[in-house]
Amino acid sequence: MPADRHNPAGILTAVFLVGVVCALAGGLRAGAAPQTTLRDRLEEAVRQQVMEGFRKTNLMAEVVAVHLPPNVDRLDPGAALRPLRAFLPRKAAGRYVIPMEIIPQEGAAVKVNTTVECVAVVEGWAARFPMKRGTLIEPEDFQRKKVRVTRREQDYFTADSLPEGFQL
Known part of the structure; x- marks a missing residue:
């Protein structure tokens, strides 16, 4: 059904997962090269x-x-x-x-x-x-x-x- 392809819950889940992946990648990048003050x-x-x-x-x-x-x-x-x-x-x-x-x-x-x-x-x-x-x-x-x-x-x-x- 075409309505299933535009499921709002599925879109929100995908956006959430992308955000988590980006946050983890950013955290790893920050952890790899700590800035000294x-x-x-x-x-x-x-x-x-x-x-x-x-x-x-x-x-x-x-x-x-x-x-x-x-x-x-x-x-x-x-x-x-x-x-x-x-x-x-x-x-x-x-x-x-x-x-x-x-x-x-x-x-x-x-x-x-x-x-x-x-x-x-x-x-x-x-x-x-x-x-x-x-x-x-x-x-x-x-x-x-x-x-x-x-x-x-x-x-x-x-x-x-x-x-x-x-x-x-």
Whole structure:
């Protein structure tokens, strides 16, 4: 019967099956080549840099996770600077979870309350963090390390006043 060929239920079933096949194909394609975000690349770069710092100071430690600010994907190099904080446990060995702040790299002064000895740079963003066996170093310690800190820049340092061996 000609009416059977135009069965609405059959047409809907066919459309549904085509949609399912397309969705599965799209899902497989997305799964085959996962997109890495700026956050993923920064977190991995920071993890690698911290591990390298641990190796250089003979710390038997493992970086478990790096937590970046929730808005890291929306930050722009002209964003307002925030105080930089990173905390490491006091013990010299173990597993570390490191909270991070991301700051602009290009020509930016960085408000600091700790010494920084490592940096991870990904796509123009620098993640800086203290690496001093888990202790926090105050800004006045920069002067003992002969880092140029003027009265006006007491809470800041720039690319030409970084600790020895620190490069961007």
